Amino acid sequence: MDFLSDFLTLFLNKLQSPTLGFLIGGMVVAALNSRLTIPDPIYKFIVFMLLIKVGLSGGIAIRNANLVEMLLPAVFAVVVGILVVFIGRYTLANLPKVKTVDAIATAGLFGAVSGSTLAAGLTILESEGIQYEPWAAALYPFMDIPALVTAIVVASVYISKKRAAADEALSKQEYLSKQEYHGKERGIAAASRSKPGGKVSKRVEIWPIVQESLQVSALSALLLGLALGILTRPESVYESFFNPLFRGLLSILMLVMGMEATARLGELRIVGQWYALYSFFAPLLHGFIAFGLGMIAHFITGFSLGGVVILAVIAASSSDISGPPTLRAGIPSANPSAYIGSSTAVGTPVALALGIPLFIGLAQALGG
Amino acid sequence: MDFLSDFLTLFLNKLQSPTLGFLIGGMVVAALNSRLTIPDPIYKFIVFMLLIKVGLSGGIAIRNANLVEMLLPAVFAVVVGILVVFIGRYTLANLPKVKTVDAIATAGLFGAVSGSTLAAGLTILESEGIQYEPWAAALYPFMDIPALVTAIVVASVYISKKRAAADEALSKQEYLSKQEYHGKERGIAAASRSKPGGKVSKRVEIWPIVQESLQVSALSALLLGLALGILTRPESVYESFFNPLFRGLLSILMLVMGMEATARLGELRIVGQWYALYSFFAPLLHGFIAFGLGMIAHFITGFSLGGVVILAVIAASSSDISGPPTLRAGIPSANPSAYIGSSTAVGTPVALALGIPLFIGLAQALGG
Amino acid sequence: MDFLSDFLTLFLNKLQSPTLGFLIGGMVVAALNSRLTIPDPIYKFIVFMLLIKVGLSGGIAIRNANLVEMLLPAVFAVVVGILVVFIGRYTLANLPKVKTVDAIATAGLFGAVSGSTLAAGLTILESEGIQYEPWAAALYPFMDIPALVTAIVVASVYISKKRAAADEALSKQEYLSKQEYHGKERGIAAASRSKPGGKVSKRVEIWPIVQESLQVSALSALLLGLALGILTRPESVYESFFNPLFRGLLSILMLVMGMEATARLGELRIVGQWYALYSFFAPLLHGFIAFGLGMIAHFITGFSLGGVVILAVIAASSSDISGPPTLRAGIPSANPSAYIGSSTAVGTPVALALGIPLFIGLAQALGG
Secondary structure (H helix, E strand, O other): OOHHHHHHHHHHHHHHHHHHHHHHHHHHHHHHHOOOOOHHHHHHHHHHHHHHHHHHHHHHHOOOOOOOOOHHHHHHHHHHHHHHHHHHOOOOOHHHOOOOOHHHHHHHHHOOOOOOHHHHHHHHHOOOOOOOOHHHHHHHHHHHHHHHHHHHHHHHHHHHHHHHHHHHHHHHHHHHHHHHHHHHHHHHHHHHHHHOOOOOOOOHHHHHHHHHHHHHHHHHHHHHHHHHHHOOOHHHHHHHHHHHHHHHHHHHHHHHHHHHHHHHHHHOOOOHHHHHHHHHHHHHHHHHHHHHHHHHHHHOOOOOOOHHHHHHHHHHOOOOOHHHHHHHHHOOOOOOHHHHHHHHHHHHHHHHHHHHHHHHHHHHHHHH | OOHHHHHHHHHHHHOOOOHHHHHHHHHHOOOOOOOOOOOOHHHHHHHHHHHHHHHHHHHHHHHHOOOOHHHHHHHHHHHHHHHHHHHHOOOOOHHOOOOHHHHHHHHHHOOOOHHHHHHHHHHHHHHOOOOOEEEEEEHHHHHHHHHHHHHHHHHHHHHHHHHHHHHHHHHHHHHHEEEHHHOOOOHHHHHOOOOOOOOOOOOHHHHHHHHHHHHOOHHHHHHHHHHHHHHOOOOOHHHHHHHHHHHHHHHHHHHHHHHHHHHHOHOOOOOOHHHHHHHHHHHHHHHHHHHHHHHHHHHOOOOOOOHHHHHHHHHOOOOOHHHHHHHHHOOOOOOOOHHHHHHHHHHHHHHHHHHHHHHHHHHHHHHO | OOHHHHHHHHHHHHHHHHHHHHHHHHHHHHOOOOOOOHHHHHHHHHHHHHHHHHHHOOOOOHHOOOOOOOOHHHHHHHHHHHHHHHHHHHHHHOOOOHHHHHHHHHHHHHOOOHHHHHHHHHHHHHHHOOOOOHHHHHHHHHHHHHHHHHHHHHHHHHHHHHHHHHHHHHHHHHHHHHHHHOOOOOOOOHOOOOOOOOOOOOOOOOHHHHHHHHHOOHHHHHHHHHHHHHHHHOHHHHHHHHHHHHHHHHHHHOOOOOOHHHOHHHHOOHHHHHHHHHHHHHHHHOOOOOOHHHHHHHHHHOOOOHHHHHHHHHHHHHOOOOHHHHHHHHHHOOOOHHHHHHHHHHHHHHHHHHHHHHHHHHHHHHHH
């Protein structure tokens, strides 16, 4: 009962947050046939600014962290980030009528980390007087960035395979005439045509696609920011420029995504229940997996139980900040209404109202 | 004498303000044939940023206001905002050789509200020890936004009527061949061709034009900001992003408007005296109308005399902040030199140096 | 030995600064074939923002300075700024295989002033207890802006002369057919064709080229900012908008320049040693010239020895802030790797670690 009222309060507060307010505003604007637009160069620059900021903040956090001490939990964070995407790929994506790219993007968002959920977890841990390593919060980029990169790569591989299959079907009829056209179209499926002579291999070679995904503008900006954050000292420009502009630019991106979402909202009507189901159970499942791995680190290296809870909260949270711009740019064909709606409307409230108390209770029971 | 020196000091200070400095800078740059330009997508984005900020600040002010208590003054503010545009439409616009769209835009600017004039009024009221309701300053968006929206709609209706008349004149000669071309050209005059068969109605249907005006990018951004300000809680992103960037982006818009104004300054030479005449009397007339309506609220609901003065000051002020970007985007054919020049060079000094002392004296005489 | 370790520490710190970090980041991104791009309208707007800020800060400094008292040192600062460009034009540019436009741009950068080198100089003067005029630091725009303007004008004149020579050579074969094409191409060489009839004069008329250079977007923005800074009161918008955004926008410009530099790095391999030689001796030479002129002011108007040191430090420093965006936009054909590399890798460390102690020691020896 208490959980339900907490849940509803959180849900209503979320609807009034600038992030979601601008998203809904964009949807209303589009529904009313307004001619409001954000010029394309501005949109591209906003995405660049957001992604380089996500990368920079992750990189700065990693540079300032004690890498030796946090090695095992950091490796587990990376493992969970990657695993979450594959869980979504083989559960949500296989539910009836769910589009695979939408499911992969949603899984990427659930693998990415919400700073505000993490902050809530830290606050509750402190109020309960549970000890944790000061570097534990710095585990977040180790899960956040691998999850987003994995989602984009997995989506690229999926799209390439689908295209290769379409090519093969096509090739039986009119292979020669169309080959050149498809080659020009994207260049992505090039690997599939490495064996000449009309015989397209059934297996798509994955490595060239991974490499290509990483060269895409979106991931380049993210990884560039990460590298600059780790290797240089961008704090002055981060604090004075990239960070203060972040929330405002995000709200404009949300507006653009809202305007686009209106047209694609209908797609979700027939599959909405599957997203609700996934969004309810995924945060808890991801949290328990991370909790289990955290306990292994607890027994091997003495990782604190508070740290284990933090790792679980990071895994349970789904990103409303770093995720949307990255996925929007990295998997442009995925429906933003699917992943943002799932995370904001169900995933985040579940993680906050159900996940955090659960993991803390579990840690207290185990810690005796 | 004292008034004259006050007036001149204010006038000279205005010329050094960044807003006017950049406007004049733009005019000089253009006069010197510089190839300096602001790229078009940037210009469009700056207009969007300015308008959504004007809307947000109005919306936040309305949400935080006590709507029940301020109902009657707020309704009067809306009435004055709309009335001011129609006064300009039927006085200034009918003076010899004054262009109607320029006059409507100027009236819109005089209906809109200057935050700095309002602040001056509040400061003087406090130093005189005159009481007023704390929510009285929040009346400004109730006059500001209706005035700007009315000006844009009235200008659209005027342009459509003119075009319909031109169409009709044309139709007598070559109706069939040209109809399609004009339909493509703008789509705005669609209503006028609702009755097929070569017979164009003399009356333009107004409602579709109003609807169309509201869907235009400029008003959409303004109204979207207003709705987000009222319905969501955008304070964090407003304070950290839209508000701090406002003055800087406005200065760049002023630069662009200055570069364009050079070419159109000549247009004003033959009509400059009419703008000076209007700009001198309009603030006082608008202020007295608002003062009269405020007195009605004083007798009906006990609206304080200080509040009546504030309503009059709001009406007397002409916008140098929210107005220019809105009118520039909403009535692109109007000459910015006309409305910005009128407001800055004459209207604002009159409101400050003549209007405020007049209304305060009147209130003190009435309050006895 | 101490100098060498100081030098290396400074060099390594420089590599981690955001400015250079983003430059190198851009080079790496381009080398890895990323498809990351900054849209062109954004790039143009960033350049505009940077240049108007450089102009504004110079203008504000000049307006707040005591122009009568600082007249002679200010004139000497202008002289040194211009002289430095001509020194580079007739030394570095004449070294084997050095491209003339690259050399002119590099000389412009060495004539421009580094705020951080100046700050270091002031700090050391204060710690040594050497007196100087409070307005001495305000001498910097008197050297900075003339150096950059001179470099751009000298480069334009050089390019026009080269083009006129090419035209003349061409004209012997096919003058009539090509003239129109070249006229369209740039319009810059118009002066050279002022005498009609197939006889092209050997001397290019310089004044039209100077005028044209000043109308180019880059210099217009710089000079507009300067004029606004001197004549209006843009402090509020400068402090709240142009200044806070400066470092962030500069870092993005550096990223773009880095992405472009990769392709042109090879050009420098055969001439790198000449740039290293110039960059080592130029700061000291420029500093000594300024020191000598400062001593003249010392004997004529009583300019303090501390002030003389500041003038020398200003001359020895090379800009890493105002220079790159101005030169990038004003001399687009110059290779940014040449001038940024020379200044950052050699010029600035030499000025800091060698120049400052030298000039202070000299002043102390002279001041007894």
